[in-house]
Amino acid sequence: MGDPQPTELRLDKPKRTLVIEFDDGARFELPCAYLRTHSPSAEVRGHGLSEPKVLFGKAHVNIERIEPVGNYAVTLVFDDGHNTGIYSWSFLYELGVNMEDNMARYQQRLAEHT
Numbered sequence: 001m002g003d004p005q006p007t008e009l010r011l012d013k014p015k016r017t018l019v020i021e022f023d024d025g026a027r028f029e030l031p032c033a034y035l036r037t038h039s040p041s042a043e044v045r046g047h048g049l050s051e052p053k054v055l056f057g058k059a060h061v062n063i064e065r066i067e068p069v070g071n072y073a074v075t076l077v078f079d080d081g082h083n084t085g086i087y088s089w090s091f092l093y094e095l096g097v098n099m100e101d102n103m104a105r106y107q108q109r110l111a112e113h114t
Contacts, residue, residue: 003090009066009074016062018076020092028096034103036061036078038095041085051105054113 004022011018016032036058037044044052058080067075073088095102 004093006089006092011063011066013062016060018063018066020096022089022093026093026096028092028099030092030095030099032062032078033058033060034099034106035063035076035087035095036080036082037106038102039076039082039085040087040091041082043082043084051109054106054109056110056113 004024004026006020007023008019008021012029015029018030018032018035019028020030021027037055038052039045044055046053061082062079064077064079067077069075069086073086073091075083075086077083
């Protein structure tokens with residue numbers, strides 16, 4: 001059996017949340033700010049960084065639209081102009097599973113840079 005596949009993907013713009021459900025029963029509500037600050041793009045990940053770069057002023061970012069990439073991923077177009085980075089199903093799943101730890105670590109790093 002392969003990686004979990006999405007059965008639902010929808011944007012809740014008023015809540016600034018991407019809701020994604022997978023065929024293994026997992027369901028995640030991923031905040032747009034989290035998706036933006038943890039983007040798989042080179043802008044955020046650099047080339048081989050162990051943690052994403054710290055980005056400021058992204059707390060209220062939203063997703064404008066979702067563009068499919070084949071049948072394995074999506075590109076998220078954010079209202080701050082960011083539109084690079086391919087969010088594969090496995091990457092979104094990993095973000096969902098690790099959201100609490102990732103967000104806590106990011107908040108810690110953000111505080112260290114202010």
